[in-house]
Amino acid sequence: EVQLVESGGGLVQPGGSLRLSCRGSGFNFRNYAIAWVRQTPGKGLEWVSSIGAVGGGTHYADSVRGRFTVSRDNSRNTVYLQMSRLGVDDSAVYFCAKDRVGVAVADTLDSWGQGTLVSVSS
Amino acid sequence: DIQMTQSPSSLSASVGDRVVITCRASQGISLYLNWYQQKQGRAPTLLIYSSSTLLSGVPSRFSGSGSGTEFTLTISGLQPEDFATYYCQQSYTRPFGFGPGTKVDIK
Numbered sequence: 431e432v433q434l435v436e437s438g439g440g441l442v443q444p445g446g447s448l449r450l451s452c453r454g455s456g457f458n459f460r461n462y463a464i465a466w467v468r469q470t471p472g473k474g475l476e477w478v479s480s481i482g483a484v485g486g487g488t489h490y491a492d493s494v495r496g497r498f499t500v501s502r503d504n505s506r507n508t509v510y511l512q513m514s515r516l517g518v519d520d521s522a523v524y525f526c527a528k529d530r531v532g533v534a535v536a537d538t539l540d541s542w543g544q545g546t547l548v549s550v551s552s
Numbered sequence: 553d554i555q556m557t558q559s560p561s562s563l564s565a566s567v568g569d570r571v572v573i574t575c576r577a578s579q580g581i582s583l584y585l586n587w588y589q590q591k592q593g594r595a596p597t598l599l600i601y602s603s604s605t606l607l608s609g610v611p612s613r614f615s616g617s618g619s620g621t622e623f624t625l626t627i628s629g630l631q632p633e634d635f636a637t638y639y640c641q642q643s644y645t646r647p648f649g650f651g652p653g654t655k656v657d658i659k
Contacts, residue, residue: 465648477650542595
């Protein structure tokens with residue numbers, strides 16, 4: 431069974447940093463691109479970032495480019511999202527999700543984790 | 553960025569009803585359109601990709617159609633487990649934006 435499990439969410443002050451982790455199991459992790467998608471009641475679902483399988487090509491939404499960094503450690507079946515200079519608008523549930531077939535970029539997401547809550551507040 | 557819109561934003565329906573949800577893209581996206589279902593407190597799940605291809609295991613009462621800028625998700629014979637929020641998403645170009653969602657609840 432394909433599983434993705436996020437961790438690392440929590441409460442952080444504005445301007446602070448946080449690193450999210452996404453561990454996959456039940457599939458050949460190194461062969462799939464992985465995305466981060468966040469959700470808020472106000473803004474709905476937002477595709478945030480993606481990392482490819484081969485060579486780990488990375489892509490970001492404009493709203494996080496320069497502040498967030500996605501990386502992966504295939505030996506640990508884990509993708510990371512390093513978030514810095516966090517603002518209140520970054521408060522959301524963050525999901526990781528695997529692409530259905532894609533190696534280069536995660537755009538069609540067929541398996542999702544349960545999500546981890548990030549709250550940015552003073 | 554490509555903007556995705558959905559209509560209606562919510563609807564009330566009964567078990568057995570036929571439900572149609574429309575998704576529009578601000579520019580042509582060919583067939584690069586996905587549909588997701590999200591139940592309260594859960595992650596989204598992929599139902600349909602490439603506008604009309606059902607993911608394995610998705611009931612055949614779900615169907616998708618459309619190309620270019622206008623797409624529809626149809627549920628033929630709504631079941632109790634179908635009450636949820638449905639989102640479209642374009643996979644044509646980054647950023648792969650989602651529509652605002654259509655909540656389907658019980659009449």
